[in-house]
Structures are given as C-alpha cells and as structure tokens.
Amino acid sequence: MENTNLQNIKNRSMAIREKYRELELQHHGTEWNVEEDALAFLSDAGLVGRLVMSQQGRWPKANTDEELNHKLGECIWWLTVLAERMGIDINEATEYFLDKTENLLGNK
Secondary structure (H helix, E strand, O other): OHHHHHHHHHHHHHHHHHHHHHHHHHHHOOOHHHHHHHHHHHHHHHHHHHHHHOOOOOOOOOHHHHHHHHHHHHHHHHHHHHHHHOOHHHHHHHHHHHHHHHHHHOOO
C-alpha cells in the first residue's frame, strides 16, 4: 500500500471522526474517550467474524457481502482513528509490522 494512500485514508478517517465527535457532544455533552473508541472497534471486529462465518456458509445469514465489505472498511477506519488518537503513526506502525514479519518469515 502506498504511503500516500494511507495518508489519504488517515485524513478522511479523522474528518469523519470529527463529525462523530460533534454528534457525541450534541447528544451526550461529551466526546467518546479512546477506550470507548476501542470498544466500538472491538464490537465491529466481532461482527466481521460473524459475517465471515456467514459468507463462508458457517452461519445462517443471507446476502452478507455488502455488510462484510462495509464492516471491514469500518474496522480499518477505527484502527486509523485509534492510532491517531494515541499518537501512533499508522503508516509507521504498518511498515514496522510488515518489515518485522517479513524478516521473521524470511521474506526479505
């Protein structure tokens, strides 16, 4: 994945998160903290698991491809938001993981 592509994802993700922050303030008077964002991500990650089971014929739910596509994208969005809110550069974190894993597996 190109760094510029990840940068675009990061910029768009944070703009969307800002709109959610405005809604949180409007409806609840406070912004979600990082822990609440992490719990929301975990909920969506769990839904990805169930949707994958359905898509693979292991759970009785029809027409899951569109919803699975959405939830996969949403999980990437959440990870991008979480990294930014915790001061972690998602580009560097991804490169670090890929480099480390490739070296461990002898792919480099």
